[in-house]
Every structure is written in structure tokens, then in C-alpha cells.
Amino acid sequence: MRLGKPKGGISRRSSQGKISENQRKTGRQQQKWGMTIRFDSSLSRLRRSLDKKPYKCSECEKSFSQSSTLFQHQKIHTGKKSHKCFDCGKSFFQSSNLIQHRRVHTGEKPYKCDECGERFKQSSNLIQHQRIHTGEKPYQCDECGRCFSQSSHLIQHQRTHTGEKPYQCSECGKCFSQSSHLRQHMKVHKEEKPRKTRGKNRRAKTHVVSSWKAGIGRKSVTGLR
Template sequence: MIPVPRNTRSGEKPFTCNECGKSFREKKTLIIHQRIHTREKPFTCYDCGKSFRAKDTLVFHQRIHTGEKPFTCTDCGQSFREKKKLIVHHRIHTGEKPFTCTQCGKSFIQKRNLLGHQRIHTGEKPFACNDCGKRFSQRKHLLQHQHIHTGEKPFTCNDCGKSFRAKTTLINHQRIHTGEKPFTCTQCGKSFSQKRSLLGHQSIHTGGEALHLPGMR
């Protein structure tokens, strides 16, 4: 049996950074952290010259060049370069969502998804567009917005060649070719390719106006 360090068992963090005051359980973690302040990156990739603060990060990076994906999902066979990505992926199969919002109870597979969601409640928008100043709660929304300024449409349909600024728009478009209609009315069983079409349809049953979604005109 491998002995567990006392600091790990107790949750104690005796190693403190003199620059910012952040504390760590292990000295090696503190040393890696301190390189943020010194900007030291002693581990360099011989293939592309990119440097890293930690050796483990270099090892993960090098798998981009080698194509190595040593961590394989036993449920579906999909492979990953990092063990933590396999762990997150496996939650798709188990349905586990360990990160829960204390405001509304919604749960998420990844902590970063929870943090992004919580900005809905706080109103925080930390990601700003350098071109127009518009702010966003999530980085992916900023990147999508920036394509308006650059004119870039990086997501292309393999069936017809049409290109789009956002991946979600491409996915919706592809249903024209596949005929997929994943959104089904629980009242009458009619199916739709887009969620907004389903919401508009449901007003027939409720007798009300079509529900409004952000972005609908």
C-alpha cells in the first residue's frame, strides 16, 4: 500500500507563494506555479519549439505530434491524449454531472461549463471584443462573434460546401441533408430539425404566441 502524504490527507497547504499568497499541498506544485511569475518555461518541444512550465504539460503536448492517444474509453472506443479528458468523456456514458449550480440546481459534466453558466446569474461578461467592445460571458461566444469582423466562416458543410461562422449553425444546417429532426412535440409527436421551430409550433397547442428565443426576430 502506497502511503498517502499527511498534507493530502488533512487538506493542509503549507507551501505558499511569496508573490501572490496562493498555497499548495505539495512543494513541486508551488515550484511549477511560481514559473507563472518568473515566466520561466524550462521544458521545450523539439518538434515545434513551444515551451512549457511543467514537464507533464510537455508530455501531453508532444502527443499532438506523435498522434498518441493512450487513454481509451471502454464503452465506445474513443481515445484521448490526456487521462482527465477520458474521465470527462466517460460521464457522457454514465450520465454523471458532478458540478451543480447553487443558484438554479442545473448540473454539468465539467467545472468550466458550470463556471460559464454561473455568469448568467452574476451577469459577469469578462470576454471583450477588441474591435467593437462588445462583451460576452463565455470565450466561445466571443470567438464566434469575432468572425463578424474578420468575415471568417471556418465551419464548412461537407455535403454542399456552404460555410458558417458558428459550429452550432453548421450542425443545424446539416440536418437539411440528413433529414434528422431531433426535437419532438410531446403533444402531437411532430418533429422538427431546430428547437426554435418546435417552440413556435407548440403555441398551436397552448393557444398563445410563439415563444421568443434570443436571436429570433
């Protein structure tokens, strides 16, 4: 007597066929990315290991995923600058900073703008420059909503709201919100100093001439006697 297939059931052969087909699809998708991950658990373990930062700085408790990154960070606390420029003697914490600095001496500009061909020493300068072409302004003021292409421009703008003036003149104590305004102001003092010097020299010459004339006058009176 042949037993009938249960209603709503799935035969073992058909279920195995669907499983094998799903496995083939998954395998093809994984091969597209040039790697094969056999189980989802392997991917999960990989993600967890990347998220971990087991290397902790004893000075500031900042954590890092790699020991080499922690080693570079600790130089900030020790003050050790082991990477030295042979041209000017300036030292740096990291070799990458020295490489960027060396471009000051060599004039190398490896980062090129695809739009206009202008070249830059640092990638960050190229990114800022490209916003001229794209019109991107990612830095927004929380007070008035105005947007800027560079973070430094946003910081300067925010001082119009806060009233902060961190740049002080060493000559008269006047404060400014921007360093460029302070430099412009300092020219006033540079122009004043030569004028004061000329005034002092003029008074000194007048005094010498007056003394000389007075001496001649006394000699003349003595001669008449």
C-alpha cells in the same frame, strides 16, 4: 571618567531590543500561513525555481516546469493515445480527458451550481453557467465594444465585422458564419430530395399507364380488323 552617549546614537541594548522585536513579528506573520521561512533569500530561491521551465520539447520548443507535464505534451506530436475508454474504444492523450469522457457513459455531473442547483459534467461548463447569475461578460469585441459571457459567442460576433463564413454547404456551396445557420440551411436540401424522388416516381407511373393504354388501343384496333 564616564563617557557620554553620542548625540543621535542608539545604544547597543536598545538596538538589539528592536531587532528581536522585529524578528518576533516576522515569525508570527510566517506562522499564520503554516510555514516558516528563515531567510528572505530562501523565498527568493523558491520563486526562481518555480519560474524556471527547464524541460523543453524538442518538436515545438515549448518549455515546462515539470518533466511529467512535458511527457504528456509530447504525446500530441507522437500521436500516442494511451488512455482508452472501455465502453466505446475512444482513446485520449491524457487521463484527465478520459475521466471527462467517461461521464458521457456514466451520466455523472460532479459540478453543481450553488445558485440554482444545476449540475454539469465539466468545471468549465459550470463557470460559463454561473455567468447567467452574476451577469459577468469578460469577452469584449475590439471593434464595437460589445461584451459576451462566452468566448465562442465573441468569435461568432466578430464574423459580423470580418465577414468570415467558414461553414460551407456540401450540396450547393453556400457559406455561413455560424454552424447553426448551415444546419438550418441543410434542411432545405433534405426537403428537396423527397420532392424530386416523388416527381420521378410520378413521371414513371404516368409513362407506365400511357404505355398500358396505348397497348390496349392497339389491341382494340387489331380486333376490329
